[in-house]
Amino acid sequence: MASSLLARREAREGFLFALPYLLGMLIFVLLPLVAVLWMSLTGWSLLDAPTFKGFASYAKLARDLEFRGSLGVTAVFTVGIVALNLTVALLLASLLNVKLPGIAAFRSMVFSPVVMPIVAWSLIWKFLLQPQGPLNTGLQQLGFQDANLLLNPKTALGTLIVIEVLKAVGLNTVIFLSALQGVPPEQRQAARLDGASSWQVYRHVTLPMISPTLFLVFLVTVIGALKVFTPIWVLTGGGPAGATTTLIVAMFKQGFTFFEFGYASAIATVLFLAVLLLTLLQWRLRKALVFYEE
Amino acid sequence: MGLERTQKPRSSQPWTLLLYVLLVLVCLPFVLPILWMFLSSLKSAQGIFGSPFSLNVDAGLKNFAQIFANYPFARQYLNSLLTLAISVPVTLLLAATAGYAFARMRFPGRDLAFVMTLAAMMVPAELVAIPQFIAFRNLGLANTLVPIMLLQIFSATGALSVFLMRQHFITLPRELEEAGRIDGLGTLGVFRYIMLPLSRPVLATVAIFAVLNSWNDYFNPLIYLNDEAKMTLPLALQRFTDPLGGTYWNLTLAASVLVALPVLLAFLMAQRTFIESLAASGTKG
Numbered sequence: 211m212a213s214s215l216l217a218r219r220e221a222r223e224g225f226l227f228a229l230p231y232l233l234g235m236l237i238f239v240l241l242p243l244v245a246v247l248w249m250s251l252t253g254w255s256l257l258d259a260p261t262f263k264g265f266a267s268y269a270k271l272a273r274d275l276e277f278r279g280s281l282g283v284t285a286v287f288t289v290g291i292v293a294l295n296l297t298v299a300l301l302l303a304s305l306l307n308v309k310l311p312g313i314a315a316f317r318s319m320v321f322s323p324v325v326m327p328i329v330a331w332s333l334i335w336k337f338l339l340q341p342q343g344p345l346n347t348g349l350q351q352l353g354f355q356d357a358n359l360l361l362n363p364k365t366a367l368g369t370l371i372v373i374e375v376l377k378a379v380g381l382n383t384v385i386f387l388s389a390l391q392g393v394p395p396e397q398r399q400a401a402r403l404d405g406a407s408s409w410q411v412y413r414h415v416t417l418p419m420i421s422p423t424l425f426l427v428f429l430v431t432v433i434g435a436l437k438v439f440t441p442i443w444v445l446t447g448g449g450p451a452g453a454t455t456t457l458i459v460a461m462f463k464q465g466f467t468f469f470e471f472g473y474a475s476a477i478a479t480v481l482f483l484a485v486l487l488l489t490l491l492q493w494r495l496r497k498a499l500v501f502y503e504e
Numbered sequence: 505m506g507l508e509r510t511q512k513p514r515s516s517q518p519w520t521l522l523l524y525v526l527l528v529l530v531c532l533p534f535v536l537p538i539l540w541m542f543l544s545s546l547k548s549a550q551g552i553f554g555s556p557f558s559l560n561v562d563a564g565l566k567n568f569a570q571i572f573a574n575y576p577f578a579r580q581y582l583n584s585l586l587t588l589a590i591s592v593p594v595t596l597l598l599a600a601t602a603g604y605a606f607a608r609m610r611f612p613g614r615d616l617a618f619v620m621t622l623a624a625m626m627v628p629a630e631l632v633a634i635p636q637f638i639a640f641r642n643l644g645l646a647n648t649l650v651p652i653m654l655l656q657i658f659s660a661t662g663a664l665s666v667f668l669m670r671q672h673f674i675t676l677p678r679e680l681e682e683a684g685r686i687d688g689l690g691t692l693g694v695f696r697y698i699m700l701p702l703s704r705p706v707l708a709t710v711a712i713f714a715v716l717n718s719w720n721d722y723f724n725p726l727i728y729l730n731d732e733a734k735m736t737l738p739l740a741l742q743r744f745t746d747p748l749g750g751t752y753w754n755l756t757l758a759a760s761v762l763v764a765l766p767v768l769l770a771f772l773m774a775q776r777t778f779i780e781s782l783a784a785s786g787t788k789g
Contacts, residue, residue: 221610234654306527311522318772329742380780465637481631
């Protein structure tokens with residue numbers, strides 16, 4: 211029975227060790243999460259008291275053109291970021307994987323925007339992309355007469371995607387780079403001896419070997435893209451004409467500009483469901499991938 | 505040189521040169537904006553607009569002097585440092601204790617608590633901002649640094665820290681703890697004198713995350729802080745405006761330099777740790 215005494219002591223001490231963090235997480239993350247779900251069923255605004263309204267906010271969402279627009283913007287933004295980020299990261303990682311004197315310096319250069327404060331990075335681009343700024347003027351001189359990348363609804367979202375990818379792609383590049391370096395050179399040499407071309411080696415040996423990493427990075431990048439807020443808010447504020455209003459920007463506007471807490475919570479819930487779905491998918495797929503990872 | 509095994513005969517001079525040219529071209533979009541920020545911070549307003557890419561730094565350090573003379577920038581710098589000085593060590597402490605408990609101690613509800621930590625890693629801070637805001641406002645804590653610090657500690661980064669600490673403690677051999685017990689140490693002693701000293705690399709990783717998270721936080725300050733004197737740096741960067749609301753770009757870019765410089769310097773000094781720890785976390789998810 212001495213062991214049960216020890217077990218009880220361990221239980222008490224373990225609980226005490228975890229308690230400060232668990233308490234904080236409960237108060238600052240999990241309770242607010244439950245509160246968001248509940249608030250989305252109320253018509254809570256800054257001036258009104260919360261009253262239960264059922265799914266009224268969701269019915270309003272379905273009719274709200276700005277919200278419907280933001281669904282599309284979020285989809286384009288997310289797909290654009292993921293496609294561009296992963297493609298560029300893979301190309302960069304393959305390029306930076308060569309053995310050359312000074313290659314480490316190039317790796318650091320690609321990585322440096324990752325540590326730049328996002329607001330500073332966004333402000334640099336905000337200046338460069340001003341209506342009369344150097345980039346638009348340059349484009350105008352090249353023959354794009356009314357080039358105005360951030361103020362044109364057709365180009366604003368694409369421009370934001372490029373700026374965000376330049377900021378963040380260094381991280382995925384480094385992850386791919388370490389995955390590439392984990393591929394045993396013997397495998398590639400063996401394929402070469404069998405007469406495979408460089409491209410065939412890459413396609414049939416290297417890519418399959420790093421596919422588990424590719425997959426995880428893919429899902430992490432999707433979830434990350436869904437919550438991008440700062441560069442959008444600093445560079446366009448969701449404009450022009452809602453062209454860059456993603457779900458998270460729409461939620462912020464409803465919540466902290468118009469103080470429509472209930473309505474904003476409904477938008478947050480939609481976004482939460484999207485993230486939840488992707489996370490569950492990730493867990494499922496990760497389990498399926500354990501076979502590869504061993 | 506030519507006969508070494510690692511050197512492939514194909515990588516002859518022209519190829520290597522071409523590769524270097526390609527590498528330089530590819531790196532330009534990443535480093536030019538940063539270099540341009542440094543260059544512009546030394547220019548007058550006219551200089552930035554008139555010839556944005558010229559090397560004529562006509563303002564010298566005037567912009568920097570003006571930032572400190574005409575704006576509460578020193579105060580805002582202190583606010584950011586204070587936030588960092590409190591949120592980072594607390595994050596480290598809570599992540600280490602919780603990570604240790606999750607890794608090594610059996611207590612009721614442990615697995616559920618750990619799953620919830622994983623979930624907290626996935627919940628974007630923005631989603632829970634509204635109830636947090638209402639609660640903090642009702643407590644009279646809006647427009648203070650308290651919610652900023654607390655929300656950094658209990659952010660997705662905080663949850664990731666717990667996760668990383670747990671993964672690390674699981675790998676340490678149990679014999680170390682038993683040896684400590686035999687020497688008469690209690691749980692706290694084992695943790696403090698045996699486990700923590702063995703955790704320096706992980707603690708460094710967690711600290712890097714926590715520092716970046718705190719230094720770059722824009723969303724929560726945007727929600728909570730209204731007084732300029734109470735603002736932290738990322739929010740303060742947007743405050744260099746003329747009476748009509750136009751941006752003083754020379755001042756904005758000089759201030760951006762002062763905000764970016766500490767992290768860029770830290771990165772340059774500890775590149776290896778930085779890149780490796782961030783890469784490792786990425787592959788773990």
